[in-house]
Amino acid sequence: MGGSLNIGKLAGIKVYVHWTFLILIAYIVFSGFSSGQQTIGIVYNILLVLSVFACVVLHELGHALAARRYGIGTRDITLLPIGGVASLENIPENPKQELVVAIAGPLVNVAIAAVLFGVITLFFDIALFAPENIEETLAHLNLHTFVTNLLMVNVMLVAFNAIPAFPMDGGRVLRALLALSMDRTKATRIAASIGQFIAILFVFAGLFYVKNPFLIFIGVFVYLGAMAEANAVATGAVLSGFTVRDALRTRYTLLDATNTLKEAVSELIAGADQDFIVTENGSIAGVLRRKELIKALAEHGQHAETTLIAPFIERNLPYLQPDDDIKEVYPMMQQNGFTLLPVLDQDGKLAGVLDLENLTEFVMIRSAIIENK
Numbered sequence: 001m002g003g004s005l006n007i008g009k010l011a012g013i014k015v016y017v018h019w020t021f022l023i024l025i026a027y028i029v030f031s032g033f034s035s036g037q038q039t040i041g042i043v044y045n046i047l048l049v050l051s052v053f054a055c056v057v058l059h060e061l062g063h064a065l066a067a068r069r070y071g072i073g074t075r076d077i078t079l080l081p082i083g084g085v086a087s088l089e090n091i092p093e094n095p096k097q098e099l100v101v102a103i104a105g106p107l108v109n110v111a112i113a114a115v116l117f118g119v120i121t122l123f124f125d126i127a128l129f130a131p132e133n134i135e136e137t138l139a140h141l142n143l144h145t146f147v148t149n150l151l152m153v154n155v156m157l158v159a160f161n162a163i164p165a166f167p168m169d170g171g172r173v174l175r176a177l178l179a180l181s182m183d184r185t186k187a188t189r190i191a192a193s194i195g196q197f198i199a200i201l202f203v204f205a206g207l208f209y210v211k212n213p214f215l216i217f218i219g220v221f222v223y224l225g226a227m228a229e230a231n232a233v234a235t236g237a238v239l240s241g242f243t244v245r246d247a248l249r250t251r252y253t254l255l256d257a258t259n260t261l262k263e264a265v266s267e268l269i270a271g272a273d274q275d276f277i278v279t280e281n282g283s284i285a286g287v288l289r290r291k292e293l294i295k296a297l298a299e300h301g302q303h304a305e306t307t308l309i310a311p312f313i314e315r316n317l318p319y320l321q322p323d324d325d326i327k328e329v330y331p332m333m334q335q336n337g338f339t340l341l342p343v344l345d346q347d348g349k350l351a352g353v354l355d356l357e358n359l360t361e362f363v364m365i366r367s368a369i370i371e372n373k
């Protein structure tokens with residue numbers, strides 16, 4: 001993820017902290033000082049936040065190590081102010097494996113909570129933690145309250161992830177349980193619908209019952225997460241078994257880096273292509289996008305006949321091969337915003353192009369055919 005700082009490795013997995021995390025720390029310091037809090041209180045809060053995020057890292061590590069058992073690697077673990085993300089190389093499609101991987105994260109927090117509870121009962125006066133005393137106890141800044149706060153956070157992490165809705169772990173658990181007795185696409189659709197129903201309840205509760213904006217925020221977050229997961233799985237199912245060759249576009253216009261802006265514009269107007277593969281010295285240099293072409297025209301329009309397109313080419317693009325799996329290529333193009341990519345055959349010659357818009361049409365056509373069956 002962009003703008004992340006590597007803070008080391010855990011079990012061979014790189015751990016990153018996103019820069020926005022520093023804003024959270026800065027906020028604690030700033031709001032502490034501006035509300036007249038003593039330095040010790042601010043240090044306490046910072047230590048607490050760091051401990052909470054250590055628990056989040058361990059949670060993500062739980063997912064990563066469970067996935068490793070099934071031969072699935074983890075690219076990295078990234079900490080954001082809203083939580084952690086373990087980027088697994090893929091999600092196990094076997095429901096039993098998905099179940100284990102999904103449950104491993106919250107189980108780590110259950111274990112941490114159990115240890116902290118043990119510490120409290122062994123070393124601290126348990127009466128301080130009775131419900132009627134808890135507010136008074138937490139008002140003091142000491143090791144007791146620190147441990148109690150951390151315990152409560154871990155319990156909340158477990159509770160939050162127990163909500164059976166994507167993108168929480170509970171949503172994956174629910175999908176995996178359903179997928180034990182039906183196909184995965186259908187299981188995802190049902191799990192996503194349940195998740196969206198719960199999300200709507202959250203929004204309603206947040207609006208009319210407890211009047212808490214945080215609940216509304218979670219509801220919207222869950223609703224969108226459920227929708228994205230359902231779409232991703234449906235698209236994956238539609239594309240499964242197809243390769244780049246099946247969606248290859250073999251009619252396209254080639255430009256050369258020595259072409260001028262004016263020549264590129266003529267091609268844009270004369271044909272249906274919006275983006276162009278550009279060659280340079282006989283090999284492929286990259287892609288000239290319509291967006292970039294228009295921008296270049298706005299700046300160099302009066303010299304369009306003499307300005308070359310070379311500086312406006314998007315270079316260092318990945319090259320595809322006809323046998324590449326569309327199921328993987330499609331989300332890769334969407335995530336990176338690649339609208340057009342060259343497809344090379346075994347000899348390294350241009351076999352055609354893959355066009356994101358065409359690919360989206362391909363998905364729509366396949367979906368229509370499947371629904372008609």
Ligand SMILES: [Zn+2]
Binds near residue numbers: 060105106161169
């Ligand atoms: Zn998790």
